Amino acid sequence: MTVPAHDLQRVAEVISKAITTCSLQSAMVADTSTLSLDKLLSLSFDELGFDSLNFMEFCIALHLDLGLELSIGEVASLRTLGAVADRVLTRSPAR
Amino acid sequence: MFMAALDRRVRERGSDPAVITDGRLVTLSELAADFRSLAMWLERQGLGVGDPVAITIKDEYRHLLATLALLRIGARQITLPSYESAEYRQAIAARVGAAAVLVEDERHKLSTLPALTPDFASFATSIERAPADHEADAAIYFITSGTTGRPKITSLTESQLHQQARAWQHPLRKEVFFRPSSMEFNNAKRQRLYSLSIGSVNVFKDHGETEIAGVCRRFGVTRLALSGAQAHGLLEREADRSIALPATTHVRLGGGLIGEKLRRDIMRWISPNLHVVYATSEFGSISTAPPAINAVDQKTIGTIHPGIALQVVDDQDEILPLGRSGHIRVRGTGMASRYVDDPEASAKAFRGDWFYPGDIGHLSEDGRLYFEGRSDDMMNFASINIFPAEIESAFAAMPGVKECAAFSLRSENFGELPMLAVVGNNMASPDELLKHGKRLLGLRAPRRVFVIDEIPRNSAGKIARRDLSEFARRTMEKDRR
Numbered sequence: 001m002t003v004p005a006h007d008l009q010r011v012a013e014v015i016s017k018a019i020t021t022c023s024l025q026s027a028m029v030a031d032t033s034t035l036s037l038d039k040l041l042s043l044s045f046d047e048l049g050f051d052s053l054n055f056m057e058f059c060i061a062l063h064l065d066l067g068l069e070l071s072i073g074e075v076a077s078l079r080t081l082g083a084v085a086d087r088v089l090t091r092s093p094a095r
Numbered sequence: 096m097f098m099a100a101l102d103r104r105v106r107e108r109g110s111d112p113a114v115i116t117d118g119r120l121v122t123l124s125e126l127a128a129d130f131r132s133l134a135m136w137l138e139r140q141g142l143g144v145g146d147p148v149a150i151t152i153k154d155e156y157r158h159l160l161a162t163l164a165l166l167r168i169g170a171r172q173i174t175l176p177s178y179e180s181a182e183y184r185q186a187i188a189a190r191v192g193a194a195a196v197l198v199e200d201e202r203h204k205l206s207t208l209p210a211l212t213p214d215f216a217s218f219a220t221s222i223e224r225a226p227a228d229h230e231a232d233a234a235i236y237f238i239t240s241g242t243t244g245r246p247k248i249t250s251l252t253e254s255q256l257h258q259q260a261r262a263w264q265h266p267l268r269k270e271v272f273f274r275p276s277s278m279e280f281n282n283a284k285r286q287r288l289y290s291l292s293i294g295s296v297n298v299f300k301d302h303g304e305t306e307i308a309g310v311c312r313r314f315g316v317t318r319l320a321l322s323g324a325q326a327h328g329l330l331e332r333e334a335d336r337s338i339a340l341p342a343t344t345h346v347r348l349g350g351g352l353i354g355e356k357l358r359r360d361i362m363r364w365i366s367p368n369l370h371v372v373y374a375t376s377e378f379g380s381i382s383t384a385p386p387a388i389n390a391v392d393q394k395t396i397g398t399i400h401p402g403i404a405l406q407v408v409d410d411q412d413e414i415l416p417l418g419r420s421g422h423i424r425v426r427g428t429g430m431a432s433r434y435v436d437d438p439e440a441s442a443k444a445f446r447g448d449w450f451y452p453g454d455i456g457h458l459s460e461d462g463r464l465y466f467e468g469r470s471d472d473m474m475n476f477a478s479i480n481i482f483p484a485e486i487e488s489a490f491a492a493m494p495g496v497k498e499c500a501a502f503s504l505r506s507e508n509f510g511e512l513p514m515l516a517v518v519g520n521n522m523a524s525p526d527e528l529l530k531h532g533k534r535l536l537g538l539r540a541p542r543r544v545f546v547i548d549e550i551p552r553n554s555a556g557k558i559a560r561r562d563l564s565e566f567a568r569r570t571m572e573k574d575r576r
Contacts, residue, residue: 024234052275052276052277053538055511056477058325058507059508059509060509060512060542061542063506063512064504064512064542064543064571065575066575067571067572067575069506069507069508070326070508071324071327071330071331071508072325072328072508073307073327073328073329073331074328075333076328081445091329
C-alpha cells in the first residue's frame with residue numbers, strides 16, 4: 001500500500017462496517033470488528049463466503065458510506081478487502 | 096399443459112440436453128428420472144393435488160427438481176427465498192396456506208410449518224407414470240411487491256405458464272440459456288421454466304463462479320438473460336479486457352428502465368445482439384426490441400409480441416391516439432387473473448379482460464412501444480419492484496414512530512436503493528430500525544434510515560419523495576466530509 005495510513009484506516013473501518021452490514025443469513029461472514037488492520041485487509045471474499053447478494057450489499061454500503069459506486073463485477077475481481085481498499089483510495093476524490 | 100409438453104419431449108427427445116449444472120450435462124431423460132423420483136417421494140410424504148407447498152432451496156438444480164416434482168404431483172408451490180427473514184417467509188407461507196416447506200438446509204426450517212428434507216442424492220431411478228390431471232389448478236405462486244403495503248402474490252396455472260413460455264421467446268427457438276441469478280428470484284425461476292418448456296438447455300452457474308462471459312464461452316450460451324445491475328458489472332469487467340461475448344451469444348435485458356447509454360455500451364462492448372424485453376410476472380413477455388431496432392432506436396421497448404393486445408388509455412380507460420402518453424394495459428392468453436388474498440390490488444390491476452401493470456407509455460405510428468415511467472411510486476431495486484407502502488407498513492406500528500415515508504436513492508449499478516425517513520419520539524435508533532427492516536423485509540429493506548422532524552408533502556398532501564431523496568443525498572455527502 002502506498003497511501004497515507006490515516007486514509008487507509010478510515011477506508012478499512014468503512015469496509016469492516018460494510019462487511020457487517022452485508023452479512024446475510026446464508027453467508028459465512030466472520031466478525032471482522034476485532035481483526036487487526038492487516039488481517040482484515042488480507043481477507044478474501046472466498047474466505048468470507050461471499051455470494052452475489054453479499055457482493056451487492058457490500059457495494060451498496062461502500063456507495064452510501066464513501067459515495068463511490070463500484071459494480072459487483074469490479075469488486076469480485078479484486079478478490080481481497082485490501083485490493084478493494086486500494087481501489088477505493090485511488091478512485092476517491094482527494095480530501 | 097406445461098408438464099404434459101415436457102413429458103412428451105422426454106419421450107420423444109430424451110437424450111437431448113436439458114441442464115448444465117456444475118459443468119455436468121443432464122439430459123431430459125435424466126432430469127425426468129430425478130424429478131419423478133422426487134415426486135414419488137413427495138407423495139409418500141402425503142402431499143398431492145392442490146396442496147400448497149413452500150420451497151426454500153438455494154441449489155439451482157435441486158430447486159428446479161423440487162419445482163418440477165411439485166408440478167408433477169399437482170401441488171401448488173411458492174418459493175420462500177433463503178435470503179428473506181424467517182418472519183417474512185412465515186407470513187407469506189401463511190397467506191397461501193402452505194402445508195409444508197421443502198428445505199435442503201436445517202437453518203431454513205420454519206417454526207410454523209413441517210419441514211421436508213429430501214435426500215436428493217438418492218433420486219436416480221424412476222417409474223413411468225401418467226401425470227395427474229390438474230392443469231386448471233393454480234400451480235405456482237410468484238411474489239411481487241404490493242401497492243397496499245403487503246407483497247402481492249400472483250398465481251399461475253400450468254397452462255398459463257406454458258403460454259407465457261411460448262410468448263417469452265420471440266421468435267420461438269431452442270437456445271442454450273443462462274441466467275446468472277438464483278432460481279429463488281421470481282424472474283429467474285420463471286425464465287428457467289420457460290426455457291425448459293420450449294426445449295432450451297438451462298445453464299446453471301457453478302458454485303463460486305463469477306465470470307459471466309466465461310460461462311458463455313465454456314458452454315456455448317446462445318441466450319444470456321441479465322438484469323441492469325449485472326449488465327453494468329459485466330460491462331466494467333469486459334470493457335477493461337476488450338473482450339466481447341461470443342458472436343453466437345444474444346443478450347436479453349429486461350425492464351423498462353434500461354437507459355440509452357447502457358444499451359449503447361452493451362452493443363459496443365459486450366454484444367451487438369441485444370434484445371430489450373418488457374415483461375411482468377402477471378403477464379409474461381409483452382414486447383421486445385431486437386438488435387435491429389436497438390441499433391437505430393435505444394429508447395423503445397420494442398414491438399408487441401403476436402397474440403398480445405396492448406392499448407394505451409387515459410384515466411377513464413378511453414383509448415388514446417398514437418403518440419399520446421397514458422396507462423398501458425395488456426390482454427393475452429398467459430396472463431394471471433388475480434392476486435391471492437388481495438382483492439384491492441386485484442381490482443386495481445385486473446379490470447375487464449385487461450391487466451394494468453401500472454406503467455405509463457405510448458405507442459408510435461410504426462408500432463413501437465415506449466416506456467415513460469410508473470403511474471405510482473414504485474421503485475426498481477436490482478430488478479425487484481418495491482412499493483413504498485410495503486416498507487412503510489413494516490415500520491408504521493413500531494413504538495414511537497409517528498410517521499414514515501419510503502423513498503429511493505439513485506444507484507448507477509442497482510437502480511433505486513430503498514431508503515426511509517422517520518418522524519417520531521422515543522423510538523428505536525436508526526441502526527435498530529435498519530435491523531428491524533432487514534428482518535421483516537429482507538432485500539426490500541431500506542438501506543438507510545433518516546430521522547427527521549416532518550415528512551415533506553406537496554400542496555395536495557402527497558409525500559414529496561424527490562425532496563427526501565435530495566435531502567438524503569445531501570445529508571450523506573455532508574457526513575462523509
